[in-house]
Amino acid sequence: MKKCLRYILVFLFFFILVLLGGFFVVDHFFPLSITNNKTTQTILAEDGTPLWRFADENGVWRYPIQLDDVPNDYLDVLLNYEDRHFYEHVGINPASLLRAAWQNITNKRIISGGSTISMQVARLLYPHDRTMIGKLKQIFRTLQLELHFTKDEILTLYINRAPFGGTIEGLGAASWSYFGKAPKALTRSEAVLLAVLPQAPSRLRPDRYPKRAKQARDKVLARLAQYQVWSPDIIEQVQKEEVWVYPRKKPQLAPLLARRLNQQYPNIDIIHSTIDLSLQYSLEDIANNRKNQLPPKTSLAILVVDHTDMSVKGYIGSVDFNDKERFGQVDMISSLRSPGSTLKPFMYALAIDDGMIHSESLLQDTPRISSDYRPTNFDEDFYGPISASEALKNSLNLPAVELIELYGPKRFAGKLASIGLPLESNGNNPNISYILGGASLRMDNLVSAYSAFARHGQVSPLRFTQDEPLLSKPFISDGSAWITRQMLVNNHQLVYKTGTSYGYRDAWAVGMNPRYLIGVWVGRPDGTPVVGQYGSITAVPILQQVNSLLLNKERRLNRPLPLVTKPATVTSAKICWPSGQALPANDENCHRQKNAWILNNMIPPTLDTLTVLNNNIYRSGWVTIWVNNEGKRVSADCFNAHKKQIALWPIALENWLLPKERRQSLFPEMDKDCPVFGKDVFSPLNIIGLRDKQWVKRLPGQQDVTIDVTPQGGTGDKWWFLDGDLIEQTHDDQKVALRVTQTGLHHLLLLDQSGQILRLSFTLD
Incomplete structure (x- = not known):
């Protein structure tokens, strides 16, 4: 008898060794993989x-969470209802399997599967038929999980893979x-309901069958009472709650x-974005x-950025994502568009840093001709x-x-x-038209660049997610940024610049308040013009509405706004036109006095245009002449001649x-007794x-008239506009024949x- 028992034990020992060896061999050649169930993405x-979710190819949405995100009430219910010995068994509970088998045989139908949570995970990862072979496969995969x-x-896998009805998988989704809330915020009643829902997700969906769901919940509560998991008072309280869910x-x-x-x-x-949920709702309402x-x-686009950390708080890429006629699925925040005049603040800031201008420098808004820019309407x-x-x-434009x-x-483009x-244009050859919108850019890059005026001259990329670092790159000085911002001030809490592209295709308003950068664009995504669409008319009202919304939000939060202080490098000075420099108010060369912001105590003189500088034609600024004791102009070698300086305005x-x-x-006046010889300084x-x-x-019988006109004075090439x-374009004193056919008032x-320009009008009778 002992010998027989020994043979049995040896046989069992080797049988178990063979099973284990076979298991490890099969485990090696058929490894367990959980990547075949790719998790979907949630923003x-x-x-x-959740703002948005991207389902898998079957339309299923999963929202993965960790055990720390799961409320204890849910875990209490799940483990006590589904698998009370989850942490003790090796993935298979023989007692549960035998009980399930007995119930199925005696009832001649499947009553229960006897599956542990580990076995359910195995089935979720590797679905199988309800056959003996299928069950063996499930057991094998279960043992792999446990290994x-x-x-x-394993519990985390179950929580994230369990079916909850329709295309929802996992407790997070x-x-x-x-319930419209994070799992950690679930009530006890909600936790019980979600714990039982995977048992029959289609039949127990609370949004469709609330009575069935309540019955199933109460069945679970009875089990909790049986095993004394919760106190009778808690269970009674939960039973009184109705099953109610969001649509x-x-x-x-x-x-x-x-x-x-x-x-x-x-x-x-x-992906954890930086979007402010309530603000995003409000912005979408504004767009709608x-x-x-x-x-x-x-369409329109709105971008809101907290410039204290460059986090994007609101993002409206189109007026309506679902409106095909308005190209709603085209993101205008990342699309290339003409910026109109929105680049001008950068030009002024760079010019201040370069010592070219101060805030009150004299500039020229006059008609001009150059190789790159030809005005078409001289009014x-x-x-x-x-x-x-x-x-x-x-x-x-002209300044x-x-x-x-x-x-x-x-x-400028390189900076x-x-x-x-980056600015893009045909041929990508930067020219002066860039400053008037003659190139294309993206709104997100433009708003990022405007951070220079809010972040002490430093430019920082936009941060769309909480993991993206805050980076900065120097662009302009703190003083130049402050002065330019002051030059743009419309009111003390909102500074903005508008832009309108050629042909009314793009209307812009880019602004900032003490905390936020705001970008607004309005136009047609296909680039067709909208006559009368200006940045100041179309985009500014939206900008102001968004700004009011943001400032009201700050007041509700009782959050103080960041202060903007004047840098030590900026001082004020009284300057005079036309020289652009500091002079006593009673100086005869101080024609108009201005209060200017200056940088690093530099007061640059008035600029001349590039044409005047290149040709040395009638330069402005200081000119030295010689006068006698009577104040008359004389030659330098005349008796009693002494120097006198005159500040001249730009000739244009x-x-x-x-x-x-x-x-x-x-x-x-020139002294006739000792005149200045040579070409005069002005013609x-x-x-x-x-x-x-x-x-x-007109002469009798003639339909038109020809008028011969000749220029006198001036210099160089001349352009005639009727x-x-x-x-006509002529040189020096070349005559021009004006042929006029239409009666009425004309402007030459x-x-x-x-x-220099000369205007006159005449009437043809």
């Missing part, structure tokens, strides 16, 4: 609320879908941001309300002498062209590219100056052959190479 708001994973890891709703906020992050981080399951006010096929709408601050605030010509278009704002401004400020008035421009306001009559159209304008 979260700053507070952890390669800890109990907590179920909690957000049914099933997919997270659908910030779709274009979600797509952007999905493309940028395709292998990350959960504005939609009906916009012309057909017009009366020019300011003439204009300060840098007024030119920027009024977004005047900005004056600056970029002197600074250098390639240098912007170095901080992440002559038509906008007071009579006493013009060159002819500034130069003293005013005139027209011979036609007087201002002259009436011209009623706004360029009709003559422009010379130095920038």
